[in-house]
Amino acid sequence: MADLSTMRTPAIEALVTASPASHLAALTALPPRTRFSFRGRPAAVTAFGTVLGFDLPQVACRFAEDGARRALWLGPDEWLVTLPDREATAFAGAAATALAGLPSSLVDVSQRSLALAVSGPMAARIINAGCPLDLSPDAFPVGMCTRTLLGKAEIVLSRTDEARFEIDVWRSFADYVWRLLEEARREFV
Amino acid sequence: MLIIACPYCGPRPELEFRYGGEAHVARPVDPSTLSDEDWGAFLYQRANPRGLHAERWRHVHGCGRFFNALRDTTTDFFAATYETGTPRPAGTPADGETSR
Numbered sequence: 006m007a008d009l010s011t012m013r014t015p016a017i018e019a020l021v022t023a024s025p026a027s028h029l030a031a032l033t034a035l036p037p038r039t040r041f042s043f044r045g046r047p048a049a050v051t052a053f054g055t056v057l058g059f060d061l062p063q064v065a066c067r068f069a070e071d072g073a074r075r076a077l078w079l080g081p082d083e084w085l086v087t088l089p090d091r092e093a094t095a096f097a098g099a100a101a102t103a104l105a106g107l108p109s110s111l112v113d114v115s116q117r118s119l120a121l122a123v124s125g126p127m128a129a130r131i132i133n134a135g136c137p138l139d140l141s142p143d144a145f146p147v148g149m150c151t152r153t154l155l156g157k158a159e160i161v162l163s164r165t166d167e168a169r170f171e172i173d174v175w176r177s178f179a180d181y182v183w184r185l186l187e188e189a190r191r192e193f194v
Numbered sequence: 195m196l197i198i199a200c201p202y203c204g205p206r207p208e209l210e211f212r213y214g215g216e217a218h219v220a221r222p223v224d225p226s227t228l229s230d231e232d233w234g235a236f237l238y239q240r241a242n243p244r245g246l247h248a249e250r251w252r253h254v255h256g257c258g259r260f261f262n263a264l265r266d267t268t269t270d271f272f273a274a275t276y277e278t279g280t281p282r283p284a285g286t287p288a289d290g291e292t293s294r
Contacts, residue, residue, distance in 0.1 A: 066204075137209060
């Protein structure tokens with residue numbers, strides 16, 4: 006069987022290659038990583054936290070991370086967990102064991118979306134070109150994440166640094182989102 | 195743009211929300227005992243007040259959760275939002291009255 010892990014290329018590879026550099030608003034595609042959608046009640050959340058290595062964030066719209074693993078709060082009983090591909094198989098197995106008998110759902114959604122990063126002093130302004138959220142550091146501090154809209158596409162937006170945002174977008178919308186952000190940052194290139 | 199306060203996520207732009215019809219419409223426990231008129235009324239008859247209206251909304255492009263909201267149908271003013279399954283907030287005017 007073909008090794009899918011080595012065949013994964015971004016759906017927007019041509020756009021990424023042709024993208025101009027900018028220190029004010031850099032747009033980059035992030036390397037592939039494994040994503041799990043986890044939903045469950047408090048007992049399952051606790052059990053899942055022990056496998057993950059840290060507790061899932063309980064505060065609305067915040068993410069928690071430890072090393073290369075990150076857990077994003079998406080809803081009151083819904084989290085998006087990202088981790089390196091090499092840990093995925095062992096993690097899924099351990100989670101399935103820990104969650105046995107606890108009503109919950111753990112779905113591998115790695116191939117559903119791809120990740121982009123917008124960074125630089127103008128990053129918030131670039132994203133605000135298509136997203137009506139208040140992205141000032143007071144309203145959207147470092148460590149905040151949320152599902153929202155960018156133009157007509159649904160994205161998961163997270164702020165990893167004062168001047169750096171990560172965007173998780175469905176593959177089929179990636180081309181649209183990339184072009185939208187490219188258009189927005191044209192004056193800063 | 196309207197800002198709607200999701201009970202879970204806080205204030206968000208209206209683009210992230212979808213309307214979900216009138217709130218607090220309880221499904222009959224045993225529909226087979228109802229007359230056609232009563233069943234039809236449950237399915238189709240809604241209050242449609244002018245003024246405050248308790249209705250369901252869904253934060254579809256956010257946390258994905260349904261919640262209830264008290265909205266004035268004449269001014270679009272959201273008087274309150276509260277979680278699904280909780281009763282209408284005490285002290286708020288009845289349906290059809292104005293919000294302020």
